[in-house]
Amino acid sequence: MKFAPRLTIEQVEEGQQLAPRFDADGLIPAVTTDYASGELLMHGYMNREALQLTIKTGQAHYFSRSRQALWHKGATSGLVQTVRELMVDDDQDCIWLRVDVAGGASCHVGYRSCFYRRIPLGSDQDEVTLEFTDTEKVFDPAEVYGDAPNPTKL
Amino acid sequence: MKFAPRLTIEQVEEGQQLAPRFDADGLIPAVTTDYASGELLMHGYMNREALQLTIKTGQAHYFSRSRQALWHKGATSGLVQTVRELMVDDDQDCIWLRVDVAGGASCHVGYRSCFYRRIPLGSDQDEVTLEFTDTEKVFDPAEVYGDAPNPTKL
Numbered sequence: 001m002k003f004a005p006r007l008t009i010e011q012v013e014e015g016q017q018l019a020p021r022f023d024a025d026g027l028i029p030a031v032t033t034d035y036a037s038g039e040l041l042m043h044g045y046m047n048r049e050a051l052q053l054t055i056k057t058g059q060a061h062y063f064s065r066s067r068q069a070l071w072h073k074g075a076t077s078g079l080v081q082t083v084r085e086l087m088v089d090d091d092q093d094c095i096w097l098r099v100d101v102a103g104g105a106s107c108h109v110g111y112r113s114c115f116y117r118r119i120p121l122g123s124d125q126d127e128v129t130l131e132f133t134d135t136e137k138v139f140d141p142a143e144v145y146g147d148a149p150n151p152t153k154l
Numbered sequence: 155m156k157f158a159p160r161l162t163i164e165q166v167e168e169g170q171q172l173a174p175r176f177d178a179d180g181l182i183p184a185v186t187t188d189y190a191s192g193e194l195l196m197h198g199y200m201n202r203e204a205l206q207l208t209i210k211t212g213q214a215h216y217f218s219r220s221r222q223a224l225w226h227k228g229a230t231s232g233l234v235q236t237v238r239e240l241m242v243d244d245d246q247d248c249i250w251l252r253v254d255v256a257g258g259a260s261c262h263v264g265y266r267s268c269f270y271r272r273i274p275l276g277s278d279q280d281e282v283t284l285e286f287t288d289t290e291k292v293f294d295p296a297e298v299y300g301d302a303p304n305p306t307k308l
Contacts, residue, residue, distance in 0.1 A: 002270055002280055006308045013263050013306060018273060018282035021307070031185050038192020040241070043185055043248040053290070055282065058275045071181060086275060088284065089268040090261055091306035094197040096269050107244055109167050114243040115250050121212045121240060126156055128172035128209065130242065152167060152245035153175070154160045 001052045006092075013090050020051065021093040027063055032097045034113075035084040044071075044112045046095060052068070058083050060097055066151040077144050079103045103138070108151060110137035110144075155206045160246070167244050174205065175247040181217055186251040188267075189238040196261070198269045200249060200286075212237050214251055220305040226295060232256045233297045257292070264291035264298075 005015035012019055020030050033042055034149055046054065050061040060081035064071040074080030078102040081099040088095055107114040116134035158171035166173055176182050181199040188195055200208065203224055204215040214235035218225040228234030235253040242249055261268040270288035 001278070001282065002263075004281065009304055009306045009308065012308065015286045016286075018284055029183060029197060031194055033187070033192065040185055040187060040250045043183060043243065055273060055275060055277055075260065081156055083275060086227070086273040087269040087271055087287070088271055089197065089264070090263045090270070093307075094268075095273075096194045100212070109244045111244070114248075115241040116168075117242055119209060119240040119242055119249075121209060121237060123209055124155070127158065128155065132170075133226060134219045150163055152163050152168065153247075154163065 001055065003048070004123065004133035012092050018088065019092055019125045020088065020095070021092075022048065024134075027065075028093060028095055030062060030095045030097060032058075032060065032081065032099055035100050039113050040115050041099070041101065041112075043048075051095065054083060054086065054097070060099055064151065066153060068074075074102060076148065077103075077105075077139075079105055108141060108145065110139050110141045112138050155209065157202070164165045166246050173240065173246055174249070175245065176202065177247075181219070182247060182249055184187065184214075184216060184251060186214065186235065186253055189252045189254050193267050194269050195235075195253070195255065195266075202303065205249065207304050208237060208251070214253060218305065220303075220307060227308065228256060230302065231257075231259075231293075233259055259292035261302075262295060264293050265297045 004019040006019045026047050030044045030046045032041045044062040047063040050063050053061040060073045062071045080102045086100040117130040118133050158173040160173045180201050184198045184200045187196045197218040201217040204217045207215040214227045216225045234256045239252040271284040272287050
């Protein structure tokens with residue numbers, strides 16, 4: 001599968017050719033929402049191969065920056081994401097995946113979504129205190145991932 | 155307003171301090187969805203100042219990479235985004251804005267969302283033909299932006 005070369009703004013914005021823009025590291029951001037609820041599940045990255053495999057197989061593939069490797073989401077955890085709809089944005093530098101998640105969780109910390117903390121608005125405080133919007137983990141990361149290294153970078 | 159230093163994985167993932175991770179360019183990706191419909195409207199970036207202003211004012215601020223400048227969304231177009239809920243992800247390297255959009259459009263091409271084209275799945279074709287999911291523009295970009303340069307980069 002080939003992606004089209006990016007020749008004109010009109011082609012990229014208003015055309016029907018898939019001509020994604022990969023950044024200097026060869027990556028394009030990928031935003032993943034739950035098909036049914038619309039909830040934002042995760043924000044990741046794809047390289048060319050991950051995008052091609054996602055299109056071909058209908059299952060979400062990403063590129064793991066922490067592991068520097070192609071990442072078939074759910075290969076370890078079983079929490080496979082079945083893509084119901086795949087979209088590209090105006091300038092084709094972002095991919096949107098609308099997915100069903102096997103097992104109902106997407107976050108390596110064990111929550112349903114990676115987004116389980118709210119930033120309060122209107123604050124002019126020196127420090128911001130996050131509010132948990134989800135406190136119940138769907139799974140125990142230690143059981144699922146064992147001693148695999150945590151992907152979070154400080 | 156200060157952001158907390160990132161000291162441990164537990165603090166970042168399970169704590170209540172806002173300790174965002176900005177990349178080498180000082181940016182953090184920001185995902186913006188429509189509060190009512192859940193639709194993905196845009197994918198942008200914030201620098202420290204944009205995030206601080208968004209928290210303080212409750213209106214979406216981004217950092218424009220094409221213009222290399224702080225960007226109060228809607229300052230030119232009037233399509234201001236009022237933040238209803240602001241979230242941060244597990245490792246605090248992504249911000250999620252749930253917004254109401256004045257005027258109902260978020261995309262500089264004139265569509266309601268930046269995501270108006272679908273990538274068909276299961277294709278093993280050499281070329282991918284995008285499908286338009288939205289063909290009606292909410293506004294005429296030429297009228298709104300005049301001769302301001304198009305932000306799309308080839």
